Amino acid sequence: MVPVIASPRSEDRELTLRWSARVSLTPRILFVNVFALALLAGGFFYLDSYRSRIVDSRVAQAQREARLIAEAMGAVDLPERTAVAVRLGRDTGTRIRLYDNAARPVLDTQMLGLRNFVLADPDKQGWGLTAARFLDAVIDTVVAAPRPPLYRELRSGNEWPVVRIARTTGTAPANVWRAPDRTPVITAAARVPGVGVVMTTINARDITKTVRVERFRLGVVLAIVSIVSVLLSLFLARTIVRPLRRLARAAVRVRLGRAREVVVPRLPSRRDEIGMLARALSDMSLALRARIDAIEAFAADVTHEMKNPLASLRSAVDGLSRIHDPELQQRLLAIVRDDVHRLDRLITDIAEASRLDAQLSRAKFESVDLGALIAALIAQHEERGLERDVALRFDRPPATPLIIAGEGARLERVFENLITNAVSFSPEHGLIVLSAMVEAGEVVIRVEDEGPGVPEESRETIFHRFNSFRPADESFGKHSGLGLAIARTIVEAHHGTIHVEARDDRLHGARFVVRLPLGAQP
Structure with missing residues (x-):
């Protein structure tokens, strides 16, 4: 995602007040109006x-x-x-x-x-x-x-x-x-x-x-105009300064870490710049609160996910010191290796998920050919070999480049996760079909498998972090539960969408649909 780059130096030059920067707005407003009266x-x-x-x-x-x-x-x-x-x-x-x-x-x-x-x-x-x-x-x-x-x-x-x-x-x-x-x-x-x-x-x-x-006569006129001007200045200062002070106090409370109990006034009756500022600050505080809640939930999920392999690892290590049977020791060592691999995979995915938003905000988008990218991924999987003799097929319009603006490495991670997920749910000798087409200015990529499919009530929760909906015959801890969450984050950062639906042919399986805006074509 291309970040919005501001020019702080130019904005500072435009907004700098050389001599009145430390003076409150109320005396400034009064000074300007009284200065005009002084001319009178x-x-x-x-x-x-x-x-x-x-x-x-x-x-x-x-x-x-x-x-x-x-x-x-x-x-x-x-x-x-x-x-x-x-x-x-x-x-x-x-x-x-x-x-x-x-x-x-x-x-x-x-x-x-x-x-x-x-x-x-x-x-x-x-x-x-x-x-x-x-x-x-x-x-x-x-x-x-x-x-x-x-x-x-x-x-x-x-x-x-x-x-x-x-x-x-x-x-x-x-x-x-x-x-x-x-x-x-x-x-x-x-x-x-x-x-x-x-x-x-x-x-x-x-x-x-x-x-x-x-x-x-001039004095009477000046006195009347002065009184009216001062009253209007105080009214103007009140309508400007008071809401700004309320917003400033709320912002200070948010900065001090009390965001949960702070209600930033939205000033819905105001349609001027101060009203726009109030609503922007309110939305910002709500977004900040949602981000804090997400971070806390993520930390709680990380703690929960790491406790299971750690408990298994501790139990296996304690058993090694008490058991002298070589066969049982080998089994415990296998458990230890599985738990270590699981922790390593979990920590790697957690680190990537936590850094993803910041990295995407600084990413520079380039033209990416999704057709060539997906074809290369399929070729790599076929060279390494697929579990249970699962086959991959890629259907794409002939001689039509599928160009979008994005970061190739991140988009490759999206489709890698979708292919890996489809392979894990596919039956013996199953077929995974990837199709690409252009619809209404978007590149639409569909990934279909022949697995059991995703229940309708779980089609949104599977994109949540640490989702535990896995195949029944898969060994526990083989996946971290972050793959689809990472895929959605990357797709949305590219101004696209991703969702899962049932197949149109009424066969078993799931269909993941990725939509990305079409970029400039060569």
Whole structure:
């Protein structure tokens, strides 16, 4: 039988896990799903760039508003500037301050009662806003976002950078500050010709509020997805890891020699790979249990078969020491020789039967011509001579090679055993007929004798080891009872069958039928 040769090196390379081989499946499943969630959590850091774009947009808007307010302030007379400043401050939501050419304050909408620029005190805010500011600080630290300077009030216009720049260039880039509650404060300035410099200040809480609202929504989604993902991961790990652990514990108990009381779960409701594994392990444990039972039965049979010749041998040896009659001593010596030959034959057959399965599993099959093999066996028996003048005849289709894939030496042992068995049951001048033919892609070999035949109830047990069904006139111990068992093992290893049946011609005798798959024909 050609063994199935696996490639352990290639399989090891395919199944090797370099860094996670020692980690249980449960944390691996959780890690993979949590890693995907971590990618989703990256949306928090995307919000930082989103906030930066909003701030840049508001900075550009503040610069435009500063220029428009400066033009409006320069277009009106001095008595009207206060009312225009308050109206523009209310419409734009900014604090407007006007400085003269010497950077002295001239007008401030906050002093005029417009309270649209008020910095919140973080110490007086609730825990929710405190947690939000903490998250702002954490995300800014992780993404290494630039930290604006803390906003504080300055007394003169010369202390404001945007005012100094606007006095000389006409306009100044807006500045972004950080309020105590971490909301952005934007200042912008523009020169008013002939008057001075106007500066606008706005606390853009709406930017922080928008970012925090989006972050809260994303956090809710992430929390829900995380909970669902973890629960699904635990469910997946349970459906995979728990049955694998049960199978592993059962396999360990089998390995420790407790195969008889181990019931490997078959998981019949599962149709996935784990179910296939469970059923394969269950079948393997049953086959192992059957093999153990067969080995134990074989050992018991060997012990029983060897006790008989040993007891006879011991009795004969003990009798030799007490009997002085030469004729009786010769009889006892003959018994000793028969028992020694019987033990030798029994040990040889037992050794071959015990090694047969392992040897056949490593055998390399070749093309064998059964016709030539059987013809050679018959010629050897005829040259040596057959007992009771028994004759052999071989009927085969002319010029038809009977080629199969197998091991010639083992197949020769099969037909040697069948011929020897037929000779031992044949009467005086009996005829043993071997026939060969091809039927339905199989080579069929029949061996017919003219003996008493095999009772129907014994047609299966004769293939068991140490079967004692022998001819009535045969001396005890001439056969080991392993010949037909060895023949069946070899035939089945060649993917064939062997059985015994009655002859079709209603004559006395038995017919052994061997079927072997036909090989490639030359």
